[in-house]
Amino acid sequence: MKYSFDALLDFFLDYLRVEKGALPNTIESYGRDLRRYIDAIEAHGIGDPSGVTEEILELHMVSLSKTMHKASSRARALSAIRQFHAFLHREGFTGRILETADLRPAVRRPVPHVLTVEQIERLLRAPDINGPTGLRDVSMLEMAYGAGLRISELCDLTFDELLEKEALLAVKGKGEKQRIVPYGKPAARALRAYLVKSRPVLSRGRISNFVYLNKSGGRLSRVGFFKKLKIYARNAGIQHAVSPHSLRHSFATHLLAGGADLRYVQELLGHADISTTQIYTNVDTSYLIEVHKTCHPRA
Numbered sequence: 001m002k003y004s005f006d007a008l009l010d011f012f013l014d015y016l017r018v019e020k021g022a023l024p025n026t027i028e029s030y031g032r033d034l035r036r037y038i039d040a041i042e043a044h045g046i047g048d049p050s051g052v053t054e055e056i057l058e059l060h061m062v063s064l065s066k067t068m069h070k071a072s073s074r075a076r077a078l079s080a081i082r083q084f085h086a087f088l089h090r091e092g093f094t095g096r097i098l099e100t101a102d103l104r105p106a107v108r109r110p111v112p113h114v115l116t117v118e119q120i121e122r123l124l125r126a127p128d129i130n131g132p133t134g135l136r137d138v139s140m141l142e143m144a145y146g147a148g149l150r151i152s153e154l155c156d157l158t159f160d161e162l163l164e165k166e167a168l169l170a171v172k173g174k175g176e177k178q179r180i181v182p183y184g185k186p187a188a189r190a191l192r193a194y195l196v197k198s199r200p201v202l203s204r205g206r207i208s209n210f211v212y213l214n215k216s217g218g219r220l221s222r223v224g225f226f227k228k229l230k231i232y233a234r235n236a237g238i239q240h241a242v243s244p245h246s247l248r249h250s251f252a253t254h255l256l257a258g259g260a261d262l263r264y265v266q267e268l269l270g271h272a273d274i275s276t277t278q279i280y281t282n283v284d285t286s287y288l289i290e291v292h293k294t295c296h297p298r299a
Contacts, residue, residue, distance in 0.1 A: 021176035146187035148251035151244035
């Protein structure tokens with residue numbers, strides 16, 4: 001039976017959602033990239049995946065370079081196309097496998113910006129702890145830095161994932177993969193203060209399994225936390241842009257600076273590939289040089 005490209009795309013996105021456990025943002029991005037790709041190949045009069053050639057795909061990637069200026073975005077689009085065709089071949093919808101290696105855009109992986117320990121300390125002191133949101137925000141900052149969480153993992157944290165007695169988190173990361181992460185004594189103290197003094201006020205009597213709540217008693221959104229973080233960074237006198245990922249980068253870099261093994265850091269960050277973690281070894285060197293220049297009397 002012959003299926004339309006629209007139907008094949010639906011099959012693939014269902015596969016990502018059900019079997020691969022991909023995150024909603026990933027599914028949405030892949031769907032958008034593949035929708036653009038399908039429109040392009042149908043414009044060439046191709047109605048079957050077996051009719052797609054490397055030349056057609058190359059034309060599509062050239063076309064993308066005119067409207068999609070970031071190499072990382074084009075690399076994601078190519079990855080979506082590659083996985084789509086691999087899925088179609090594996091499921092018997094096409095006998096053809098596309099060669100995509102030569103089309104991969106050169107992506108320069110940026111070295112993440114890292115906060116110094118002193119900047120982290122100033123940031124943690126920025127919230128006003130006399131109110132319920134301030135106690136919440138200190139706890140979130142401590143947890144983000146203390147456990148190296150992604151912003152989605154932080155905002156989606158539930159009591160099912162919180163092992164407070166052991167000061168551990170059973171975090172569900174990308175692809176619903178779970179990892180165990182310790183978060184340390186300062187984060188534990190801030191969490192306890194939030195749970196006792198602040199969360200009952202924010203919950204407004206509503207029952208929620210999410211740890212961190214907004215003023216209405218619902219889950220605090222990623223955008224909400226990001227906005228608060230920018231205010232606190234400015235109040236802490238940090239001149240450069242600070243994002244939730246800055247805290248994650250700092251977590252990894254400071255661990256390496258303290259002598260942690262790269263494999264250990266990989267496990268804590270939830271990276272499937274150690275090459276993703278190795279970027280922090282470069283940051284570690286520049287971080288140590290900066291600390292030396294700032295602090296050493298003979299620098």
